[in-house]
Amino acid sequence: MSEKSTKSGDGPQKPATPNSAPHQTARKTAPKPADLTGFIPNELIVEHRPELAVFPLSIMYSNGNVLNIYAPDFSSYKCGEEKCAMAYVSIYKRNWHIIIIHDKKTGRYEGRKYHDGKEVLSAFGGDWNGFFGQLTLLGLSEGEAETEL
Numbered sequence: 001m002s003e004k005s006t007k008s009g010d011g012p013q014k015p016a017t018p019n020s021a022p023h024q025t026a027r028k029t030a031p032k033p034a035d036l037t038g039f040i041p042n043e044l045i046v047e048h049r050p051e052l053a054v055f056p057l058s059i060m061y062s063n064g065n066v067l068n069i070y071a072p073d074f075s076s077y078k079c080g081e082e083k084c085a086m087a088y089v090s091i092y093k094r095n096w097h098i099i100i101i102h103d104k105k106t107g108r109y110e111g112r113k114y115h116d117g118k119e120v121l122s123a124f125g126g127d128w129n130g131f132f133g134q135l136t137l138l139g140l141s142e143g144e145a146e147t148e149l
Helices: 050-054 128-136
Strands: 059-063 066-079 083-090 096-103 109-115 118-125
Touching (some): 050 083, 059 128
Antiparallel strands (some): 059 066, 066 083, 109 118
């Protein structure tokens, strides 16, 4: 189930207004608009490995003053004719990881976040900024928070 689904029993959802967006999340309480922060990462630049520049340097999630950071697992890098993929592992909780897939022909991205092998979030996008904004916008998943700023 992705983070975008809403649990039943959370009470009525506020209707969207011109200054707010509807929030759909698997959290017990929906984040406030001020808590929603998407992070656009820098490209991963490794000397003598230009093919890695389609992947991010790191991936960060935050809810207010709490965060989690994912670092690349270079040993997981795989590349075929059409797609390349690499895993990112939480630097705080090793049982959390993200798989980033890049389609070489279309430039599109796919990302899936896992906790203990169970998918908790997925995102898709056609360009770097749109994809990583979507991947990180909902912030931390339930149980993911580790480090307070």
